[in-house]
Amino acid sequence: MDSSSTLVSKALPRVLSEPTPRKHLHLQFEKSFPFANINYSAAGQKPAARSGASLNTLLYALSLSERGRRYVEGVMPLCGPPLRPELRLSRIWLEGPSTRRYLPAGAADLRSWDQLPRYINDRSDSEINLWLAAVLSSSRHEPELRVLGHRLNEVSTGSEVSLLSLNVWGLPELLGDRRREERREARLCRELRALGADIVCLQEAWGDTRRRVLEQGGYRYQASPENGHGVINSSGLLTLSNYPIEASHFAPFTCRPGFERLARKGVLFTKVRLPCGRRLEVFNVHLCSEPERLQRLLVSRAQAIQVRDSQLDEVAALIPKLSTHSGIRVVLGDFNIAESQPQYLKLQRLFGTDIYRRRMGESPLHDLCDARAEEERTGYTFDPLRNVFAARHHHARERLDYAWIETKAPAGFGFRADRLWVDDPISDHFGVLSSINILAAGTHYE
Structure with a gap:
C-alpha cells in the first residue's frame, strides 16, 4: 500500500467508525430525512469491529451539519432506486490513492467522525460527489455500490x-x-x-x-x-x-x-x-x-x-x-x-x-x-x-x-x-x- 493509501485508510475509517456522539442527533436525523431512497434506521450506530464504516454511517456523519444535511437531502434522492438493507450496512472500503485526491482538506487530522461536517462546509456538492464517488467506485465493493458511485460521478461531471x-x-x-x-x-x-x-x-x-x-x-x-x-x-x-x-x-x-x-x-x-x-x-x-x-x-x-x-x-x-x-x-x-x-x-x-x-x-x-x-x-x-x-x-x-x-x-x-x-x-x-x-x-x- 502506498503512502496515499495509508493516509486515507488511517484517517477516514477512524473518523467514520466512532460511535454516535449524541443520541438526540440520531433521532433528529431519522426525522429530518423521511424519503425512501436511503434507509437510515441503522445510521450512527457503531459498526462491528471487522465491518468498518457503512454507507448509513457515512451519510449520518455528513448530516451533522446544515451543509451536509442539504447535500444528503438534495443530492442523494437523485441517485437511483433504494439500496438493499445489507448493502447500506456493508463495509465501505476507503483504501486507494484515488480517494486522496478528493479528501476534504484537513480530514487526516480529524480525531472523531462528528468533526467531519466542519470540513465540508466550504465544499460544493460536486466536490463532495467526486470524493464519495471515488470511495464507492472501488472494485472491492458490491456492484450496486459501484453503480451508486458512478451515479454520483454523473451528478458531479454532468449527464x-x-x-x-x-x-x-x-x-x-x-x-x-x-x-x-x-x-x-x-x-x-x-x-x-x-x-x-x-x-x-x-x-x-x-x-x-x-x-x-x-x-x-x-x-x-x-x-x-x-x-x-x-x-x-x-x-x-x-x-x-x-x-x-x-x-x-x-x-x-x-x-x-x-x-x-x-x-x-x-x-x-x-x-x-x-x-x-x-x-x-x-x-x-x-x-x-x-x-x-x-x-x-x-x-x-x-x-x-x-x-x-x-x-x-x-x-x-x-x-x-x-x-x-x-x-x-x-x-x-x-x-x-x-x-x-x-x-x-x-x-x-x-x-x-x-x-x-x-x-x-x-x-x-x-x-x-x-x-x-x-x-x-x-x-x-x-x-x-x-x-x-x-x-x-x-x-x-x-x-x-x-x-x-x-x-x-x-x-x-x-x-x-x-x-x-x-x-x-x-x-x-x-x-x-x-x-x-x-x-x-x-x-x-x-
Missing part, C-alpha cells in the same frame, strides 16, 4: 440525457377499435419501458392511451395539461420524466381549424431538474395536421399551412415567457411540417438546431450507394412504405417529427438523434430519440 418524441396515434374512443387499441397500448408501454429514455414527449395520447401509459409506462414524474380538455379529449400531450419536474404549463393554440377544435392542440412546457444540477426546459408541441377525410370539407391544405404558421408564432412567443437563461431549451414534437417545405426554414430560425439533421448532414438529398445509409439520412418519421399504419394515409414519405435545441447552447455541448423505428410499428409515426450531453451546473465549458 447524458435521452429524450424521445413520439406521436402515439392514440385514436379517440369514438373512432378506434377498442380491442385493437388496447393491444397496441400494451405494446407501447412495453416499448417505453424497454427503451428507458429519460424524458418522453408524447403526442395524441388521448383518454385510455394516456391512462395506460401513466399506469404502466414506468415513469415517476409526469406532466399533462390540467386545462387541456376539449369536448371529446384533452390536448393529447403528455410528458414523462425519470427526473423531477419542477414546473409545467400548457398553452392551447388560439387557432384550431375544423375538428381540431375538439382536441385543443397546443404546447406543453416542463422544467426538469437533472442530476447534474442543471435545468432542461422541454417544449412538447403538436401542430395542425394535414386535412384528410371529413376535415378536407372544412379546411383546405393552404389554410392548414397558414394555421401552422400562426401556431409556430404562438410557440415562439411563449418561449421567452417561460424559459430562463440558466436552463437548456429543447423543442420537440410532431410539427406536421416536411423538411422540403418552406416552413422548415422558419423552424430553424425560431428554434435553433435540428438535432437529427445536424448529426446526419445538412442535406438529406445526397445520392448514396448504400440504401440503408440513405434511409437513415432522410430519417422519415411518417413513412407509408415501411409503416403499415401510415400506409392508410395518402401522403408521401416525410420527416414531420423533430427535436430542436437552442443554437446558443455553450460550446462543447454534445448532442445526437436517431430515428426510432421497429419492424412492427406501434404508431403511424416513427419517433425521434435524442441524447444531449450536459455538463454539471457551475462547470465551465471549454
Whole structure:
C-alpha cells in the first residue's frame, strides 16, 4: 500500500467508525430525512469491529451539519432506486490513492467522525460527489455500490440525457377499435419501458392511451395539461420524466381549424431538474395536421399551412415567457411540417438546431450507394412504405417529427438523434430519440 493509501485508510475509517456522539442527533436525523431512497434506521450506530464504516454511517456523519444535511437531502434522492438493507450496512472500503485526491482538506487530522461536517462546509456538492464517488467506485465493493458511485460521478461531471418524441396515434374512443387499441397500448408501454429514455414527449395520447401509459409506462414524474380538455379529449400531450419536474404549463393554440377544435392542440412546457444540477426546459408541441377525410370539407391544405404558421408564432412567443437563461431549451414534437417545405426554414430560425439533421448532414438529398445509409439520412418519421399504419394515409414519405435545441447552447455541448423505428410499428409515426450531453451546473465549458 502506498503512502496515499495509508493516509486515507488511517484517517477516514477512524473518523467514520466512532460511535454516535449524541443520541438526540440520531433521532433528529431519522426525522429530518423521511424519503425512501436511503434507509437510515441503522445510521450512527457503531459498526462491528471487522465491518468498518457503512454507507448509513457515512451519510449520518455528513448530516451533522446544515451543509451536509442539504447535500444528503438534495443530492442523494437523485441517485437511483433504494439500496438493499445489507448493502447500506456493508463495509465501505476507503483504501486507494484515488480517494486522496478528493479528501476534504484537513480530514487526516480529524480525531472523531462528528468533526467531519466542519470540513465540508466550504465544499460544493460536486466536490463532495467526486470524493464519495471515488470511495464507492472501488472494485472491492458490491456492484450496486459501484453503480451508486458512478451515479454520483454523473451528478458531479454532468449527464447524458435521452429524450424521445413520439406521436402515439392514440385514436379517440369514438373512432378506434377498442380491442385493437388496447393491444397496441400494451405494446407501447412495453416499448417505453424497454427503451428507458429519460424524458418522453408524447403526442395524441388521448383518454385510455394516456391512462395506460401513466399506469404502466414506468415513469415517476409526469406532466399533462390540467386545462387541456376539449369536448371529446384533452390536448393529447403528455410528458414523462425519470427526473423531477419542477414546473409545467400548457398553452392551447388560439387557432384550431375544423375538428381540431375538439382536441385543443397546443404546447406543453416542463422544467426538469437533472442530476447534474442543471435545468432542461422541454417544449412538447403538436401542430395542425394535414386535412384528410371529413376535415378536407372544412379546411383546405393552404389554410392548414397558414394555421401552422400562426401556431409556430404562438410557440415562439411563449418561449421567452417561460424559459430562463440558466436552463437548456429543447423543442420537440410532431410539427406536421416536411423538411422540403418552406416552413422548415422558419423552424430553424425560431428554434435553433435540428438535432437529427445536424448529426446526419445538412442535406438529406445526397445520392448514396448504400440504401440503408440513405434511409437513415432522410430519417422519415411518417413513412407509408415501411409503416403499415401510415400506409392508410395518402401522403408521401416525410420527416414531420423533430427535436430542436437552442443554437446558443455553450460550446462543447454534445448532442445526437436517431430515428426510432421497429419492424412492427406501434404508431403511424416513427419517433425521434435524442441524447444531449450536459455538463454539471457551475462547470465551465471549454
